[in-house]
Amino acid sequence: xxxxxxxxxxxxxxxxxxxxxxxxxxxxxxxxxxxxxxxxxxxxxxxxxxxxxxxxxxxxxxxxxxxxxxxxxxxxxxxxxxxxxxxxxxxxxxxxxxxxxxxxxxxxxxxxxx
Numbered sequence: 001x002x003x004x005x006x007x008x009x010x011x012x013x014x015x016x017x018x019x020x021x022x023x024x025x026x027x028x029x030x031x032x033x034x035x036x037x038x039x040x041x042x043x044x045x046x047x048x049x050x051x052x053x054x055x056x057x058x059x060x061x062x063x064x065x066x067x068x069x070x071x072x073x074x075x076x077x078x079x080x081x082x083x084x085x086x087x088x089x090x091x092x093x094x095x096x097x098x099x100x101x102x103x104x105x106x107x108x109x110x111x112x113x114x
Contacts, residue, residue, distance in 0.1 A: 022102070023045070023101060023102050030048055031047065031048055032045045032046070032107065033045065033047075033050075033051040035067060036105070038063070038064050038067045038071075040068065040071065041071060041074075041075050041106075043071055043074065043098065043105060043106045043107070043108055044101070044105030045101055045103070045105065045106070045107040045108070046067075046107065046108045046109070047108075047109040047110065049109070049113050050070075050096070050108055050110060050113070051063070053110075054070065069091070070091050070096070070108065073090070073091040073096075074089055074091075074106075074108055077089030085099060086098075086099045088111075095110070095111055096108055096109065096111075097114065
């Protein structure tokens with residue numbers, strides 16, 4: 001499904017949008033964190049809960065190693081997945097989702113973050 005088809009489908013399913021929360025707003029609010037500089041694949045966002053899980057809320061914490069391990073788990077699950085739109089995987093005993101975002105990248109989140 002291309003972007004236009006997806007938007008048409010969503011409009012038919014949900015009706016007119018009354019409020020939209022953009023990627024830019026979520027970054028400014030701290031709901032999402034930009035991890036593009038750490039990414040070796042196409043993941044460019046993690047939720048604040050995932051960022052905290054990785055230790056990112058500690059003062060000057062370097063989350064590059066745990067982030068790359070998480071991303072490697074996500075990528076392995078993506079390669080096995082039949083449905084690439086929403087990929088479910090586990091890392092260190094926790095359940096995660098990886099899904100497309102509006103920037104053309106992917107976001108990693110806990111299911112409860114959705």
